[in-house]
Structures are given as structure tokens and as C-alpha cells.
Amino acid sequence: MNFISKLRSGKFIITAEISPPKGTDTSRMLRDAALLKDIADAVNVTDNQRAVMRMSPIAACSILQGKGFETIMHITCRDRNRLALQSELVGASALGIGNVLVMSGDHPSKGDHVGAKPVYDLDSVQLLGMIRELNRGVDLSGNKLDGRTDFCVGAVTNTELNEAGLIKLKKKIKMGVNFLQTQAVFDVEKFSGFMERADEIRSTQSKQIKIIAGIIPLRSERSALFLNKVPGIRVPDDMIKQIKDAKDPEVEGMRITAEIIKKLRTMCDGIHIMPVGNHENTKKLLEMADLI
Amino acid sequence: MIISRQKEFNNILQMLGEIDIFIIGCGKCAKKQRAGGEPEVLEMKKKLEDAGKNITGWTVLSSACSITSWADVLSQNPGINKADALLVMSCGGGVSVISGFAGKQVYPALDTESLGGVCCNEVVTEQCGMCGDCTIWLYGGICPVIRCAKSLLNGPCGGAVQGKCEVDERLCAWDKIFERLKELGKLENIENIHEPKDHLKTRVKKA
Ligand code: SF4
Ligand code: SF4
Numbered sequence: 001m002n003f004i005s006k007l008r009s010g011k012f013i014i015t016a017e018i019s020p021p022k023g024t025d026t027s028r029m030l031r032d033a034a035l036l037k038d039i040a041d042a043v044n045v046t047d048n049q050r051a052v053m054r055m056s057p058i059a060a061c062s063i064l065q066g067k068g069f070e071t072i073m074h075i076t077c078r079d080r081n082r083l084a085l086q087s088e089l090v091g092a093s094a095l096g097i098g099n100v101l102v103m104s105g106d107h108p109s110k111g112d113h114v115g116a117k118p119v120y121d122l123d124s125v126q127l128l129g130m131i132r133e134l135n136r137g138v139d140l141s142g143n144k145l146d147g148r149t150d151f152c153v154g155a156v157t158n159t160e161l162n163e164a165g166l167i168k169l170k171k172k173i174k175m176g177v178n179f180l181q182t183q184a185v186f187d188v189e190k191f192s193g194f195m196e197r198a199d200e201i202r203s204t205q206s207k208q209i210k211i212i213a214g215i216i217p218l219r220s221e222r223s224a225l226f227l228n229k230v231p232g233i234r235v236p237d238d239m240i241k242q243i244k245d246a247k248d249p250e251v252e253g254m255r256i257t258a259e260i261i262k263k264l265r266t267m268c269d270g271i272h273i274m275p276v277g278n279h280e281n282t283k284k285l286l287e288m289a290d291l292i
Numbered sequence: 293m294i295i296s297r298q299k300e301f302n303n304i305l306q307m308l309g310e311i312d313i314f315i316i317g318c319g320k321c322a323k324k325q326r327a328g329g330e331p332e333v334l335e336m337k338k339k340l341e342d343a344g345k346n347i348t349g350w351t352v353l354s355s356a357c358s359i360t361s362w363a364d365v366l367s368q369n370p371g372i373n374k375a376d377a378l379l380v381m382s383c384g385g386g387v388s389v390i391s392g393f394a395g396k397q398v399y400p401a402l403d404t405e406s407l408g409g410v411c412c413n414e415v416v417t418e419q420c421g422m423c424g425d426c427t428i429w430l431y432g433g434i435c436p437v438i439r440c441a442k443s444l445l446n447g448p449c450g451g452a453v454q455g456k457c458e459v460d461e462r463l464c465a466w467d468k469i470f471e472r473l474k475e476l477g478k479l480e481n482i483e484n485i486h487e488p489k490d491h492l493k494t495r496v497k498k499a
Contacts, residue, residue, distance in 0.1 A: 110458070
């Protein structure tokens with residue numbers, strides 16, 4: 001079953017994030033992917049994440065698909081104008097990449113090429129609109145394509161949204177996304193508030209949109225404190241204390257994360273695991289959460 | 293008003309190959325920002341002389357980007373013909389206009405940053421990105437093309453932390469746009485999808 005069928009089937013979705021290599025050596029990426037075999041419904045492949053230059057996601061996805069993985073290709077507005085975005089997407093589709101996840105992208109000033117010219121020719125809402133056109137078989141200028149794309153499309157969202165953010169989320173949904181992937185969730189109660197708002201929007205737009213909650217496994221007090229500086233992420237104080245007081249912070253972190261996942265299971269349509277580092281513990285974590 | 297700031301003096305010195313220099317200041321934007329008015333021109337003259345340059349003269353044009361005729365400028369400033377190069381203390385617009393007529397090397401003393409304004413003696417930077425297709429009214433008069441670090445037209449990126457932009461010290465423009473539209477009772481302006489900019493409109497029509 002491919003990813004879109006799984007989404008439609010109502011199965012609880014598990015996706016996991018992989019970074020393309022910084023260079024041509026794909027061995028580490030493939031090692032990471034191997035840890036996800038038979039666990040993840042699809043692997044997300046990031047697009048120069050945090051504005052750090054890496055192998056293009058289209059190449060990395062293509063390599064992974066060749067090894068039997070279904071991929072979700074991230075595509076940001078940061079590095080490409082509308083021509084480049086379209087040719088990338090058309091190319092991805094021809095290579096058999098069927099899922100894309102759209103985002104604005106971190107600004108170049110955050111990465112390892114701070115002097116790069118940011119593009120942002122389109123924003124994420126406009127990019128979603130463009131993909132809808134490509135799926136209809138026309139480009140952004142209305143020219144007919146020789147062969148249309150058929151993407152399953154996702155967008156990202158924070159779970160704590162101000163009103164301006166909520167307006168934008170509505171627009172993304174209006175552009176016809178199949179799924180939404182959230183920033184990492186730590187506070188399940190707050191997340192349920194987000195789900196209520198999302199359900200309201202879903203009920204007026206499309207009930208088909210699946211919501212996949214982001215998960216970052218906690219590893220140490222330090223990592224938790226660091227995460228608190230990332231936009232859209234908030235690790236509650238008692239959770240940080242729990243880790244700090246634990247004999248083995250890594251095990252405690254896994255336990256906390258597994259608890260979060262168990263609770264989320266009844267609230268949303270899937271989880272997306274973003275480990276900082278590699279997927280060494282991912283299988284164990286999912287076992288602890290009774291998901292596999 | 294065009295926002296510009298003076299280059300580091302060392303950079304100016306490195307740039308200037310010639311010895312005999314004529315300095316041109318600008319009486320409009322550069323003067324307002326104390327970057328290219330008379331006091332700055334005189335200070336530049338002194339520093340350049342101390343560094344071994346020969347200043348053949350100086351002037352402050354009423355605005356460097358808008359001159360009636362080059363012949364007038366020349367007749368009033370005979371020092372220009374004696375110079376090997378001109379140093380222009382104005383925005384890039386002024387430097388370009390003068391370069392077009394001077395027939396000799398022209399150097400910029402300022403770096404041009406953005407289009408802004410001045411009110412109550414305070415200079416406001418980055419007010420317009422000169423996109424050639426002004427839709428600022430949709431955003432309560434706060435232009436996302438320039439005030440949002442990613443020029444996002446449909447809402448915030450989600451990267452702000454406690455109201456601060458992900459990119460630098462500025463406040464997230466989208467918070468301001470939202471607040472202003474709320475005050476104006478015009479929130480419906482941003483509920484619609486805004487199409488990508490037509491960058492063809494930015495391109496200057498060639499004569
Ligand atoms: S919409 Fe364009 S022209 Fe209008 S203020 Fe913004 S950048 Fe300037
Ligand atoms: S934080 Fe606000 S101003 Fe900064 S790039 Fe994002 S939306 Fe634009």
C-alpha cells in the first residue's frame with residue numbers, strides 16, 4: 001500500500017525524518033534508513049534543513065526509493081524560484097516520488113551559507129497552489145504539461161498558533177493539502193487544544209486532511225533546554241526536571257517520549273519522528289509506545 | 293527617502309586608486325541621514341587629505357540623483373575637470389546618474405540599503421521593497437515584501453520567537469500586519485490568498 005492509500009485507510013501513520021548527506025557519500029543515510037525498514041510508512045527527506053547545504057532531496061529520495069523506501073520529499077521556498085520549483089517537482093514525479101511536504105524554509109542566515117541570496121519567490125501557500133496546478137496538468141502560467149504530477153501533498157504547522165498563524169493555516173488547508181505535519185509536541189494538553197482548532201477548520205474545509213504530530217525524542221536535560229529555543233517548540237518545565245533527576249536521562253527521555261506517543265495515538269492520525277542524530281532508538285521507542 | 297550609510301573609511305581608501313579627487317555630496321536623503329551633507333563632505337575631505345589625496349574641490353548638489361544639467365554642475369565646479377576621479381556621497385541612484393555624464397571614474401562613498409523615510413527627525417528604514425506592484429493597502433500599510441525577512445505574502449512563517457523575527461532583531465512583520473488590520477477592521481484582507489508577485493512589473497521599461 002502506498003502512502004496516500006495508507007492515509008486514506010485510516011491507519012495510524014508513522015513517518016520518520018532522514019537528512020541527505022553533506023557530500024556524496026550516502027552510506028550513513030542508508031544506514032539510518034535501514035533502521036526504519038518495516039517500521040515507517042514513509043521516510044521524510046529534508047531540504048537543506050536549517051539552511052545547511054546538503055545533497056538535494058530529489059537525489060536522496062530517488063536513491064532511497066531505489067532501495068524500496070517510500071519517501072516524502074521536503075521542498076522549501078528558500079532556494080528556488082517558481083521555475084526551479086516546478087522543474088524539481090516535475091522531475092521528482094517522473095522519478096516516482098509521490099509525496100511532498102511544503103514549507104517556507106529556514107532563512108539562509110540560520111545556516112552554513114549566511115551570505116546566500118534568499119529566494120522566497122513563492123510562499124508556502126502559493127507553492128501549495130502551484131502543486132495543485134501541476135497535479136491538474138498545467139504549470140503556474142497555465143501552460144499544459146505533457147504528463148501531470150500526482151502528488152500527495154503535506155504542509156507544516158506549529159501547534160501553538162497566534163491568530164495570524166491560524167489564518168495562514170486555513171489558507172494552506174484551502175490549497176488542498178492531504179496532510180499536515182506539526183512541529184514537535186511535548187505538551188499533550190496544549191496539543192489537544194490545537195486539535196480542537198484544527199478540527200473546526202477541517203470540518204468546514206476537508207475532513208480528509210490527516211494530522212501527523214511531530215515527535216522529537218528527548219535525550220538529556222541539555223537537549224530539552226536547547227529545544228526550548230526552537231520556534232514553535234516548548235518542553236514543559238516538569239518534563240525537563242524529570243529528565244534532570246533521572247538516573248539514566250536517555251532511558252527516561254525514551255520513556256517520556258513513548259508516553260507522549262501513547263497519548264497522541266487517540267488524538268491525531270499519525271506521528272512523525274525527528275531524532276536529533278540517527279534512528280538508533282526509533283524501533284525501541286515505537287515498541288515502548290506499543291505501536292509495533 | 294533612500295536609506296544609505298557611509299562605507300568604512302578604510303574601504304573607501306582602498307577603492308580610490310587615483311590621487312586627485314573631487315567630492316560630491318547630496319543635499320537630500322544623504323544629508324538628512326548625516327551621511328553625505330556638507331559636514332560629512334568636509335570631514336571626508338580632511339580625512340582623505342590626511343591620507344595623502346589631493347582634493348581638487350567639493351560641492352553638495354541639491355540632490356545627486358536629480359541634476360538639471362551636467363554642464364551646469366561643471367561650470368560651477370571647475371575642480372571636477374582637474375580631478376581624476378569623483379567620490380559621490382549619495383545613494384547608488386546619484387552615483388549612477390553622475391557616472392553617466394562625468395566621463396571619468398566615479399566612486400560611491402555610501403552603501404545603499406533600502407527605501408524608507410524620515411519623520412520627526414527619525415529615519416525609518418526598509419519601508420518598501422520597490423516591487424513595482426504596490427499592494428501595501430492590503431496589509432494595513434505595512435509592506436511584507438520588505439518588512440518580512442522572507443517577503444511572505446500570505447501570513448507568518450512560524451519562525452518567530454516571542455514576537456521576534458527568526459532572522460534578526462526585528463519584530464515579526466506579520467504580528468504588526470495582523471494588529472494593524474484588526475484595528476482597521478480589515479482582517480478579511482489577509483484571509484484571501486495573495487498570488488505570487490508579478491516581477492515583470494519591477495523591470496524598468498527601456499526607452
Ligand atoms: S507592495 Fe511593493 S511597491 Fe508597495 S510598499 Fe511593498 S514593495 Fe513597495
Ligand atoms: S518571523 Fe515574521 S518577519 Fe520574520 S520571516 Fe517569519 S514571518 Fe517574516
